[in-house]
Amino acid sequence: MKSIAQKEFISTLRDRRFVVLSALVLALLLTATLVGRASFRTLQRERQLAQTTVNDQFRNQPARHPHRVAHYGSFAFRPRSGLSLLDAGVDSFTGSAVYLEAHQQNSVNFSQAQQSGSLIRFGEMTVAFVLQLLVPLLIIFLCFGAFTQERETGTLQLLLAQGTTLRQVAWGKIRGYCQAVALVVAPALALAAALLFTGEEFASNTDLLARLVLFGLSYAVYFFLFVVGSVVVSARQASSRAALVTLLGLWILGGIILPKATANLGASLYPTITKAQMDAEVHEEAQHGVNGHDPHDQRAAAIKAALLKKYGVDSEEKLPVSVAGVQMAAGEAYSARVYQQHFAALNATYEQQNRLSDWAGLLNPYQAIRPLSMGLAGSDFTHYVHFQQAAEAYRYGLVQRLNGLQASMGYGDKERRLDAHTWRELPVFAYRAPNLHWALPHLFLPVAALLLWAMVLSWLGLRLISKTSIA
Amino acid sequence: MSYLLEARELRKQYPGKLALRGLNLQIAPGEIFCLLGQNGAGKSTTINLFLGFVEPTSGAAFVNGLEVAKNVLEIKKHLAYIPENVMLYPHLTGLENLALFSSLAGFQYADQELLDYLTDAGLPPEAARRRVGTYSKGMRQKVGIAIAVAKHAQVLLLDEPTSGLDPKASNEFSELLRRLSGQGTAVLMATHDIFRAKEVGTRVGIMREGELVDVRPTATLNAQELEQLYLTYMN
Numbered sequence: 001m002k003s004i005a006q007k008e009f010i011s012t013l014r015d016r017r018f019v020v021l022s023a024l025v026l027a028l029l030l031t032a033t034l035v036g037r038a039s040f041r042t043l044q045r046e047r048q049l050a051q052t053t054v055n056d057q058f059r060n061q062p063a064r065h066p067h068r069v070a071h072y073g074s075f076a077f078r079p080r081s082g083l084s085l086l087d088a089g090v091d092s093f094t095g096s097a098v099y100l101e102a103h104q105q106n107s108v109n110f111s112q113a114q115q116s117g118s119l120i121r122f123g124e125m126t127v128a129f130v131l132q133l134l135v136p137l138l139i140i141f142l143c144f145g146a147f148t149q150e151r152e153t154g155t156l157q158l159l160l161a162q163g164t165t166l167r168q169v170a171w172g173k174i175r176g177y178c179q180a181v182a183l184v185v186a187p188a189l190a191l192a193a194a195l196l197f198t199g200e201e202f203a204s205n206t207d208l209l210a211r212l213v214l215f216g217l218s219y220a221v222y223f224f225l226f227v228v229g230s231v232v233v234s235a236r237q238a239s240s241r242a243a244l245v246t247l248l249g250l251w252i253l254g255g256i257i258l259p260k261a262t263a264n265l266g267a268s269l270y271p272t273i274t275k276a277q278m279d280a281e282v283h284e285e286a287q288h289g290v291n292g293h294d295p296h297d298q299r300a301a302a303i304k305a306a307l308l309k310k311y312g313v314d315s316e317e318k319l320p321v322s323v324a325g326v327q328m329a330a331g332e333a334y335s336a337r338v339y340q341q342h343f344a345a346l347n348a349t350y351e352q353q354n355r356l357s358d359w360a361g362l363l364n365p366y367q368a369i370r371p372l373s374m375g376l377a378g379s380d381f382t383h384y385v386h387f388q389q390a391a392e393a394y395r396y397g398l399v400q401r402l403n404g405l406q407a408s409m410g411y412g413d414k415e416r417r418l419d420a421h422t423w424r425e426l427p428v429f430a431y432r433a434p435n436l437h438w439a440l441p442h443l444f445l446p447v448a449a450l451l452l453w454a455m456v457l458s459w460l461g462l463r464l465i466s467k468t469s470i471a
Numbered sequence: 472m473s474y475l476l477e478a479r480e481l482r483k484q485y486p487g488k489l490a491l492r493g494l495n496l497q498i499a500p501g502e503i504f505c506l507l508g509q510n511g512a513g514k515s516t517t518i519n520l521f522l523g524f525v526e527p528t529s530g531a532a533f534v535n536g537l538e539v540a541k542n543v544l545e546i547k548k549h550l551a552y553i554p555e556n557v558m559l560y561p562h563l564t565g566l567e568n569l570a571l572f573s574s575l576a577g578f579q580y581a582d583q584e585l586l587d588y589l590t591d592a593g594l595p596p597e598a599a600r601r602r603v604g605t606y607s608k609g610m611r612q613k614v615g616i617a618i619a620v621a622k623h624a625q626v627l628l629l630d631e632p633t634s635g636l637d638p639k640a641s642n643e644f645s646e647l648l649r650r651l652s653g654q655g656t657a658v659l660m661a662t663h664d665i666f667r668a669k670e671v672g673t674r675v676g677i678m679r680e681g682e683l684v685d686v687r688p689t690a691t692l693n694a695q696e697l698e699q700l701y702l703t704y705m706n
Contacts, residue, residue: 003574007560014562153558158615161522162575162622163547
């Protein structure tokens with residue numbers, strides 16, 4: 001087996017067609033890595049600067065009423081994950097900043113897609129794109145003749161006459177092809193690792209290192225599948241031409257048709273409402289809560305009555321707290337609860353759509369590596385939702401703290417202001433992206449699908465190969 | 472007497488064609504048995520059955536006493552094979568090809584030993600380090616011979632082995648077969664070359680439509696008589 005692997009590896013390296021193709025793929029990988037790094041640094045700097053600026057602006061507000069500060073609001077900028085330079089995932093299409101203010105849960109805006117021309121709709125040339133679609137194509141061109149050429153030229157009989165089995169020949173070939181593919185992919189991943197870990201922002205980041213290792217391992221399994229699959233197809237087809245056509249057909253089916261079909265099916269089975277619809281529904285339901293800005297609101301009046309009773313006084317002037325502040329807090333709690341319910345329902349629908357695509361990974365390895373790659377890179381929908389939730393949690397906490405400050409000002413708070421140093425004591429938004437431990441349970445299905453593919457294909461494929469005709 | 476190759480009522484039916492009709496054959500150590508016959512007579516099927524590349528419909532083939540169908544891997548240790556058209560790996564040199572096939576057979580040779588096998592088979596030393604993609608058919612055939620010899624097998628299965636060899640190389644090959652035969656190797660050679668069969672073989676068999684119709688010791692016939700006998704069966 002080792003001899004056959006060595007022969008395949010050497011033959012491949014001496015094959016000019018492979019050298020040209022792999023040089024092209026390697027150049028694309030290296031370019032995509034460097035471009036990804038440059039884009040990552042630019043965006044990261046911009047977002048860090050923007051976050052620092054809005055944080056400074058928030059903290060340096062003059063003496064103001066707390067509710068005005070709540071309406072002045074702030075921004076939360078989503079920092080990009082380190083590995084997003086390899087797989088941008090949904091980052092280009094989801095927003096990067098959210099405006100945080102009282103009474104309102106704004107959506108995350110300013111995505112790259114919103115700020116780019118229509119060409120971004122064709123997708124970006126990321127490392128993940130090359131790894132997920134172009135490297136498999138290279139593998140197909142490398143392996144389609146693995147058995148057919150041996151049979152066509154008669155070398156297979158000579159090999160088997162030496163006392164090797166078809167299974168040994170197949171494993172030898174798989175090993176040799178894997179070495180050749182590693183030679184193309186490894187430099188790009190090594191460059192990515194060097195770029196990541198020489199940057200001071202990533203130095204001694206063990207979570208990132210673990211993610212990168214798993215990222216590399218996942219793709220190793222993915223490429224192994226393509227190598228095994230191509231060798232099996234080659235063994236089962238009568239001619240090299242038939243093997244190539246079959247493999248290219250499978251590549252088109254798995255890389256283009258099935259993902260789109262699954263996305264359409266998901267959207268049909270689990271339809272989502274639009275953002276405008278959701279906002280309207282949230283607004284409508286929030287009306288049933290307390291409106292702190294409306295003095296004629298019945299629920300606001302009930303709160304006032306309860307406060308008077310609680311403190312045993314007969315007028316608002318005698319209360320130690322600001323009625324408006326307490327009403328604002330109650331209104332915020334209610335509207336936040338309404339929003340969270342709608343947000344959870346919408347996310348559940350998105351999750352169902354994504355889950356359908358994840359299950360499709362059992363049929364199509366491309367649909368298993370995609371969510372896995374994005375998840376490990378921290379650029380998938382789940383990581384995006386984590387940011388949304390963190391931003392909303394911060395917004396809610398900040399607004400309620402300001403409502404608390406307002407309440408503590410007592411009667412007549414609207415005529416007064418709190419000192420400027422008050423705002424410097426408020427926490428600013430500092431997002432901590434979730435670690436790998438948090439991300440892994442979300443990636444169970446894609447991981448299981450890839451491993452299942454590897455086991456079934458190795459077992460079944462090699463069984464099929466051992467039954468293939470020789471003469 | 473123990474035979475290195477034996478066929479008992481060996482029969483092979485392909486869809487729509489009966490390729491071999493109950494072949495009975497025994498080849499003893501040191502014997503060179505030449506199978507003559509037209510294309511499609513069943514010569515290659517016989518060799519493929521001994522190699523275990525196809526399964527018999529009925530009957531059995533034995534190599535060194537082992538039934539081929541039940542010991543497909545084990546019997547390969549006892550035999551070497553040279554096809555009509557030796558195709559090797561074009562991106563490897565002659566030396567690398569020989570090293571690969573020898574290692575698959577369980578032999579690890581030093582470069583000089585590999586070179587000796589190749590030159591003994593008639594390949595010029597300077598060609599041994601060239602990629603096989605630049606070789607002529609005859610040169611590839613010589614590498615094939617070296618592969619077979621380097622395996623030190625007790626049985627040689629040869630399917631038109633001298634096809635593509637020039638007369639000098641063919642003679643050298645005949646000499647090699649005689650030498651191996653002298654060492655006890657049993658040879659089964661399918662060929663169209665009546666004169667080579669007469670010159671190198673100890674027995675010849677004539678096959679027609681999957682049947683071994685005649686077997687003669689070569690010592691009992693001269694080349695012309697063998698040719699006449701062959702033509703009689705073919706007509």
